[in-house]
Amino acid sequence: MERGGREYTLWSIGILVVLIFALIPVLWLASLSLKPTDAVADGRFIPSEISFENYESLFEGGIDDSPFIKPLINSILIALTTTVISIVLASFAAYAIARLEFPGKRVILAGALAIAMFPPISTVGPLFDMWRTLGLYDTYPGLIIPYLTFSLPLAIYALVAFFREIPWELEQAAQVDGATPFQAFRKVIVPLAAPGMFTAAILVFIFAWNDFLFAISLTSSDASRTVPAALAFFTGESSFTEPTGSIAAAAVVVTVPIIIFVLFFQRRIVAGLTAGAVKG
């Protein structure tokens, strides 16, 4: 018992340290976002006066004039589209890789891995030129396509591991029960792989949501600029004021969808894992 108690204490201290390390910057950001413009540089952790003027400035002027609303919508749509397409394609690919022997399987896996390791910065230049020629520059697909390129390998690898865990007999049982291969996939394999799919979905969403490099290089206007890129174009109230407060407020706002997304899917992941053991 005593040993368990000591272990518990050590773990608690460890977790506390990590939490402080991770959360202090976020709290600092939140604090900054709540300070009025003239108090931003006062160096106090707890604001002496709480003001929502930074948040108001973000949404001032509605969709046309606000520097933030359109990029936020862009971010949400682009990240969600990327996630959906990526998970659908990756689950098909991963299923084939986990279940079938076909020529070129190793090439596909190796190729996916190579792409995942490829530094995105080296593709940005060529993409800029190509997208301008093809008319994809500053459009949604112009961002979704490179996001897919880099998120698919990740999703495929995560899902292959999950599909391999599912006994083949389940699928064969479904086939003998009268299911077509696609029905067996949809009604038996997908529900069982759901935790894996949600895990992959979270990873892909976060990747697309956080990207700055492609967003800043392949967009030129609010037509498709996402929040991380838009933040770089924030201006202060006059040309002499730093936009620190509004950037902080925007950063807090963009964190919220991620938290909601993760909390929502985390519940699904736990539910999936406890839904039932497979083996008898």
Add this chain to the structure above:
Amino acid sequence: MAEITLDGITKVFADGQEAVKDIDLEIGDGEFMILVGPSGCGKSTALRMIAGLEDITDGEVKIGGEVVNGRAPKDRDVAMVFQNYALYPHMTVRENMGFALKLAGVDQEEIDRKVEGAAATLDLTQHLDRRPANLSGGQRQRVAMGRAIVRDPKAFLMDEPLSNLDAKLRVQMRTEVAKLQSRLETTTVYVTHDQTEAMTLGDRVAVMRAGALQQVGTPADLYDNPRNLFVAGFIGSPSMNFMPAEIEGGRVRLPIGEAELSEEVRGHRDGPVIAGLRPESFEDAELVGGLAEERGIVFEAEIDLVESLGSDLYAYFHVQAEGIESDQLADVVADSIEETGATDVREGEQQMVARLDPASKIKRRDTAKLWADTSKLHLFEPESGESLAAATGEAVA
């Protein structure tokens, strides 16, 4: 309800391994057919070929008179019970059992009625809304059976359905499976590596070895007239005792004595053979009347071990003899080693076991007088492993 015909089916895997070799088998309507053999003998592959889960390299599978080679599993109208049950973990028992009917587009009322009927049969009614994870091994096994019977398919295919249960439950479920099958009268193909299951369950048993069919017959037929060494050694527990022997002038010379050849093999040429005697063909000589002694051999043996089971008494002894070399027996031994992890072969000795009347007074380390009933002697060709009786019988026919 349908008969299943296997016409020369062969399975060659992509790596060139020939798992099933040219099997011909007729399974009658409503018959309970067992495929039995040691692990890796191709019995499961053969079953999966009937189900449509493995492609058929050569030959034809017919279900109810129709060739089903090219058909997907879903179009064959057979139900399969898997070794690990393969229950859908994300569905309740009710949904598991009704899945096939739902796919077939049966309306919900009908599904409920059938599922509840099957659940009542299998004593699962109070578990219908639970998930497989919350069921015991025996209950899961019953759900797997239930999933098969609600569909009322043309045939049940069962792939070692009882092997994941503990010994006691297995015996109990064995009886239930037998009862269920005889009541439903649905054609059933049942794969097992357990010869006891094979002997107790089946109307007929097909013994397989290394992808090939060895013998098909009723359990009693396989037991009394094994066609070759493999079947003789595989069927029966404890297995048949084997010893080298020599035929000379109408008599057979065994390490334990000499005997007349039985009528059916009397004309056989002289030469070495392998002799087999089942454990129950021995008896304590003290307990055998003088009359019986006339048709047997009385010999002395040192008893290595005595196991008393109350109803029977097993006496282990050895006879001085050269080892027997036979691939078929090696396969049987390999299989029993795999199961028990033990082998009791010693150089220059042949280990034997006798099943004696429990009234016998034989003790360990005694040198006892045993009687062997030579009318029950099985003789086999040493090279081919074929039974002399079968060979002669065929020659006459």
